[in-house]
Amino acid sequence: MQTFSKVSKRATCQWCGKGLPDSGRGRPRKYCSPACKQRAYEQRNNVKGTSIPQNAVIMTPERAEKIRDGLFELRCAAEDVSTAASEGASGEELQSLCDELVRMARELEELK
Numbered sequence: 001m002q003t004f005s006k007v008s009k010r011a012t013c014q015w016c017g018k019g020l021p022d023s024g025r026g027r028p029r030k031y032c033s034p035a036c037k038q039r040a041y042e043q044r045n046n047v048k049g050t051s052i053p054q055n056a057v058i059m060t061p062e063r064a065e066k067i068r069d070g071l072f073e074l075r076c077a078a079e080d081v082s083t084a085a086s087e088g089a090s091g092e093e094l095q096s097l098c099d100e101l102v103r104m105a106r107e108l109e110e111l112k
């Protein structure tokens, strides 16, 4: 008997993170395309023989820099909230600073 109501976490491509179409029967797919499979394979092999762990996140220097800058801005914004709170800022003021903080954190999270 087959059960169709089973809710399973949707599989995502192990290289690019895109959602994978349900493969139905058989082994679940790991990659959304042969290109992703190939790149993942190449990365694994380039990584071989170095001290870089297999599960390391590889990113471009540009991206790393963007994330560093973003984190710096985020910290400054967080300090602003803290300063405002310690100086007795109004709830409204704190709310708008927090909104800004959340916006920045979201942007950082989506940074690709």
Ligand SMILES: [Zn+2]
Residues within 6 Å of the ligand: 013, 014, 015, 016, 017, 018, 031, 032, 033, 036
């Ligand atoms: Zn992919």
